[in-house]
Amino acid sequence: MRALILLAALAGPALAAPPLPPAQANDAAALPDGGWLTIDRHALTLQDADGQTAATLPLRARQLDTRTDRATTLAVVVDANQERVQPLLVRDGRLAPWPAVPAPGFGIETACLYRDAQRLDHLFMVGKDGQAEQWLLGAQGHRIVRRLALPPHVKHCRVDDASATLFVAEEGFGLWAYGADAEGPPQRQALGLVGPQGALKAGPGALVTLPGGVAVVDGDDVLAWRRVGQGWQVQPRRPLEAGTKALAVRGATLLARGKAGWRSVALDWAAPPAAPAPLAVVTPRAQTEPVARAGDAADDPAIWRHATDPGAARILGTNKKQGLLVYDLQGRQTQLLESGRLNNVDVRQNVAFGAERFDLAIATQRDENSIVVFTIDAAGQVAEAARLPTPLAEIYGACLYQPAGGGLQAFVNDKDGRYLHYRIERGERDGGRFGATLLRSFRTATQPEGCVADDASGTLFVGEEKRGLWVTPADAARAAPLRMVLPVGGVLTADVEGMGLYRGKERSYLVVSSQGNNSYVVLDAQPPYRVHGAFRIGIAAAAGIDGASETDGLDVTSADLGGPYTQGLLVVQDGYKRLPDGPQNFKYVAWADVVAALRLP
Known part of the structure; x- marks a missing residue:
């Protein structure tokens, strides 16, 4: 009582x-x-x-x-x-x-x-x-x-x-x-x-x-x-x-x-129950320049690592009203590729196609319901290389899988719940163009978007926006039904949106955007998928950087990128740019700050 x-x-x-x-x-x-x-x-x-x-x-x-x-x-x-x-x-x-x-x-x-x-x-x-x-x-x-x-x-x-x-x-x-x-x-x-x-x-x-x-x-x-x-x-x-x-x-x-001065007033008042402990707050170390379109424009980031210079890493970010943006670690825009209404983007590096090796990104193109393939050169310059059609009616999310045996595979989904699993190919007899072969299809009951594949364990994590987080083998030869590992409710609040995998030397973590309460859930990326907690991204007042909210997409790396990012970098899309108001952008968070906030092992 x-x-x-x-x-x-x-x-x-x-x-x-x-x-x-x-x-x-x-x-x-x-x-x-x-x-x-x-x-x-x-x-x-x-x-x-x-x-x-x-x-x-x-x-x-x-x-x-x-x-x-x-x-x-x-x-x-x-x-x-x-x-x-x-x-x-x-x-x-x-x-x-x-x-x-x-x-x-x-x-x-x-x-x-x-x-x-x-x-x-x-x-x-x-x-x-x-x-x-x-x-x-x-x-x-x-x-x-x-x-x-x-x-x-x-x-x-x-x-x-x-x-x-x-x-x-x-x-x-x-x-x-x-x-x-x-x-x-x-x-x-x-x-x-x-x-x-x-x-x-x-x-x-x-x-x-x-x-x-x-x-x-x-x-x-x-x-x-x-x-x-x-x-x-x-x-x-x-x-x-x-x-x-x-x-x-x-x-x-x-x-x-009143007219006669101050007096006390009787008012019975029921004290509220004790509030739950607030979520931990981390603050961003940097932010990107805003995208060039107003409204709901920025969506999903991906991180590319330079082979020899950690500080020369690049952040690829989609503007779903314009194309693909490329930023440096200071948040400065280095490229804009006018590729149309891109939604999700993912990156894999050193991908082998026979004797050839590439750093590649793919993104979903919503006007054409296609997969756009981009190459990334040694200096971090991005170029569009191919557009691969799909039979989807409303292509939406995407992620990449790089099997241990070589090559590259892509998962793309539709708002109706369908997932298509493709093998990305590069033909020698047709001028070295990129193509795709469908390996399998499966579905969630309701709308999905975010997904991420753990190349080391061969596990695919799938987010169903209103229901929760699922896992299934990423290898088509080991296909199995989706298994729920973290339902919506409690620490995870719908919509379940972007997700990224932090691949550490001793353990790996999955980071999931819990969009409904503007937080980010961190859990182990291996069974039993223990949840370590959630955090919010708050205001970095001294730097004049606002917090992050309503995050659609995110990416994380454990690579040493120098400066504050020696333990890795988390990049998230920010749904509302404040301090001051402006078009959406992406926020950079040092992984060391997440470790400290959640006391990760």
């Missing part, structure tokens, strides 16, 4: 009512030492636990919000004269302003803070017409993360950090919940609307977050919502003093400011 928190004045001889903010304060934030940070018409004021003024900052301010970390509090207010947000630190009885956030180009109606799972501080600024921006704050400077569209006439906002939920109060219309995490698609839920079918009577006013929910002023009442699963449950109304314009929380006490 969950405990009940009583957000109220606690009466009785043993418990004294908490100190209230000054009556003249238009807004207030409780500080951990018992003091208050308040704003009125003329200044921002720091008051100690004894009610004495410790510091003031002359400022015509509004929209106060804070986050506290041990003995330091970060605060933001809107400077009403300058029409910009002023951050500052509250520490040791002093107010220390940070550089102001650049004016966003629209009048700021409200602003609020968000502290993410990495303990990075973000700021939301919202305009009267619904324009909004999210910024990453820092003592040495601030960076825009993204622009977003919110409802018009938003007068108040607050963020629940634990659930990464941005609450906005649209004047006269309703209370909305949005996703505060910039890595991902927009999310919106209506908690309460004004009107006969809604819970609100007068429309939402001031907001305050509660553990697992939010409270809002609605006319002369306070109304609260508690999160229940993926939805919200409205709580009974509690009366307020007429003219209440602000809410605050100190400890287990809800405070409201």
